[in-house]
Amino acid sequence: TWSAVPAGPPDPILGVTEAFKADTDQRKINLGVGAYRDDAGKPYVLPSVKRAEQILSSSVLDKEYLPITGLPEFTKNAAKLAYGGESKPLVSNSIAVTQSISGTGALRIGGAFLARFYPHTKVIYLPVPSWGNHTPIFRDSGLEVKGYRYFDKKTVGLDFAGLKEDLQNAPEQSIVLLHACAHNPTGIDPTPEQWKEISDIVKDKKLFPFFDMAYQGFASGSTGRDAFAVRHFVSQGHQIALAQSFAKNMGLYGERVGAFSLITADPEEKARVDSQLKIVIRPMYSNPPLHGARIANTILSSQELYSQWEGEVKGMADRIISMRDKLYDTLVGLNTPGEWGHIKSQIGIFTGLTQPQTKALAERAHIYMTSDGRISMAGLNAKNIEYFAESVSKAVKG
Numbered sequence: 413t414w415s416a417v418p419a420g421p422p423d424p425i426l427g428v429t430e431a432f433k434a435d436t437d438q439r440k441i442n443l444g445v446g447a448y449r450d451d452a453g454k455p456y457v458l459p460s461v462k463r464a465e466q467i468l469s470s471s472v473l474d475k476e477y478l479p480i481t482g483l484p485e486f487t488k489n490a491a492k493l494a495y496g497g498e499s500k501p502l503v504s505n506s507i508a509v510t511q512s513i514s515g516t517g518a519l520r521i522g523g524a525f526l527a528r529f530y531p532h533t534k535v536i537y538l539p540v541p542s543w544g545n546h547t548p549i550f551r552d553s554g555l556e557v558k559g560y561r562y563f564d565k566k567t568v569g570l571d572f573a574g575l576k577e578d579l580q581n582a583p584e585q586s587i588v589l590l591h592a593c594a595h596n597p598t599g600i601d602p603t604p605e606q607w608k609e610i611s612d613i614v615k616d617k618k619l620f621p622f623f624d625m626a627y628q629g630f631a632s633g634s635t636g637r638d639a640f641a642v643r644h645f646v647s648q649g650h651q652i653a654l655a656q657s658f659a660k661n662m663g664l665y666g667e668r669v670g671a672f673s674l675i676t677a678d679p680e681e682k683a684r685v686d687s688q689l690k691i692v693i694r695p696m697y698s699n700p701p702l703h704g705a706r707i708a709n710t711i712l713s714s715q716e717l718y719s720q721w722e723g724e725v726k727g728m729a730d731r732i733i734s735m736r737d738k739l740y741d742t743l744v745g746l747n748t749p750g751e752w753g754h755i756k757s758q759i760g761i762f763t764g765l766t767q768p769q770t771k772a773l774a775e776r777a778h779i780y781m782t783s784d785g786r787i788s789m790a791g792l793n794a795k796n797i798e799y800f801a802e803s804v805s806k807a808v809k810g
């Protein structure tokens with residue numbers, strides 16, 4: 413029956429881990445997957461998450477199905493975290509929100525909803541480059557994917573002129589995907605001033621902004637600062653769509669905790685959108701998983717746990733920033749040819765190398781990363797940073 417099924421290519425990101433596992437060298441480093449590691453290189457369960465789990469395990473809770481759109485207190489608190497408690501559409505009960513299977517599921521629900529109901533176009537514009545899963549998510553949701561310029565190879569910075577030109581030349585009312593903070597894979601974000609200009613273009617051209625916020629708090633260490641773009645757009649009256657993930661900022665990767673929300677005109681419109689979100693979700697997976705949403709909600713709804721969590725998010729962000737400083741200093745200290753300032757100015761967990769350098773590192777130094785040269789800074793720590801920097805320096809010198 414399946415003789416005509418062609419073998420598919422391995423996943424470009426998860427495939428790196430396979431190669432890493434097969435390598436027996438002691439010095440090997442995996443910088444492929446974008447999951448946080450502590451300074452001993454180990455997966456990190458946040459103490460606030462452990463405390464929330466203790467609270468949950470000592471409470472009498474059932475394992476009944478959640479509603480189709482998830483745990484209501486969780487979605488309310490997730491929206492508050494993203495939009496801010498004072499947000500006008502939040503206060504006026506005009507935000508339709510549903511729990512999702514982490515950020516990926518949020519993007520997929522949003523893609524499917526837009527493909528079914530957005531009246532103006534089926535085309536979504538993604539930054540070039542973007543997270544590798546964006547294209548298949550939106551294509552499989554029934555949208556057509558196009559790109560807008562984002563990364564400038566020459567300056568290792570934002571191609572702001574190209575970005576503006578492409579958004580200005582897109583047909584009116586096109587859908588535009590924006591990374592809310594810590595752009596993956598480039599680590600380059602617009603400045604607040606640039607976000608304001610982007611917001612103006614989006615308004616002029618009546619574009620529909622779809623924010624992907626997978627790293628709130630994890631980028632700068634402050635959940636408020638990382639939500640700047642989302643909150644600015646909302647303050648300007650944009651009715652945005654938003655995908656949230658709690659994988660990185662709460663370290664809940666495998667629990668699959670996320671939320672998708674849409675700003676609507678008023679509570680009556682919100683009720684209609686809610687009813688259709690349910691109709692989109694019900695045949696996909698019926699209703700979302702319980703445990704992770706309870707953990708996140710326990711943290712978000714307790715003042716004490718919330719402050720503890722904020723400190724822990726900042727701790728993760730700061731450790732990554734300190735690795736960036738150390739990598740920069742070591743590369744410059746070794747007189748490595750090239751301009752390395754971007755390592756310090758980039759935001760979030762990723763930075764990049766060229767493809768030949770990446771290949772040399774895997775073959776000669778047992779250092780693994782995605783073939784596009786994306787490095788997960790979270791895989792670096794006090795023990796391996798020097799070996800890594802020296803290996804990069806050698807690879808660059810050729």
Ligand code: PMP
Pocket residue numbers: 446513514515516517543591596624626657658659665670
């Ligand atoms: N968007 C971006 C930009 C990401 O980097 C990620 C995680 N790699 C996600 C969404 C979604 O991840 P998850 O489904 O694990 O929340």
